[in-house]
């Protein structure tokens with residue numbers, strides 16, 4: 001694991017959502033009113049990347065994310081999941097897996113009250129001091145964000161879990177006494193285009209996230225993971241039902257309707273696994 005390197009409070013470019021985040025947090029569905037952009041095929045762009053670019057440029061969530069200062073359109077997926085399941089509250093310890101470029105982290109920070117001046121964010125962040133602890137993890141390095149600890153690491157690697165535990169235990173005086181209230185995974189593997197392969201890869205990531213969550217969650221905690229449907233998620237759902245009181249799934253409106261993407265949302269962790277940081 002390359003980091004764990006104290007980026008907390010960094011607040012460099014692209015930090016929390018800008019002032020516009022207020023409106024997005026209050027209403028996480030863009031109006032969809034915009035002029036359609038047509039993209040011509042350029043010499044070095046093949047037709048599939050032209051189609052991708054055209055879809056990006058015309059996507060209402062891409063447009064809103066730009067306007068609202070979110071680093072990615074994915075921010076709206078978490079806002080919509082939160083509208084439905086009420087996951088985010090002030091003063092939580094939250095682990096954000098697959099965090100880059102940082103849209104979910106911005107939403108989490110706002111909910112913890114780090115969105116100084118925005119007043120936005122579910123959970124009513126109004127700026128000022130926060131007792132929340134936000135740990136953002138990705139294999140890819142991310143620009144720092146005030147209030148978040150950014151860790152570069154592969155979730156498949158056990159060392160990453162150890163680094164997350166250390167970060168939680170450093171915040172042991174904080175919300176969940178060294179444990180996490182929420183573990184959220186928006187991780188996705190690079191798509192190969194071969195559906196069955198991509199499905200198995202994302203399920204492996206979701207299972208790794210669950211394994212990690214069981215090592216760090218406080219009793220009563222919550223877990224969210226992205227999956228691409230395809231059959232193998234049944235085992236994951238079975239495991240979740242053993243470990244959590246409530247297991248549901250959802251496809252937020254911001255999740256493209258032509259994708260197999262959905263999110264599993266589990267709440268009420270039954271506990272059971274001790275961590276090295278536990279004193280008992």
Ligand SMILES: C[S@@+](CC[C@H](N)C(=O)[O-])C[C@H]1O[C@@H](n2cnc3c(N)ncnc32)[C@H](O)[C@@H]1O
Pocket residue numbers: 071072074075097098099100101102103104105137138139140153154155156186187188189190205
């Ligand atoms: C869809 S993006 C996440 C978007 C992000 N939630 C946001 O709101 O901006 C998926 C992320 O998962 C990360 N990822 C994929 N495999 C991973 C792994 N094994 N460990 C950590 N991160 C991983 C990728 O690097 C990528 O940044």
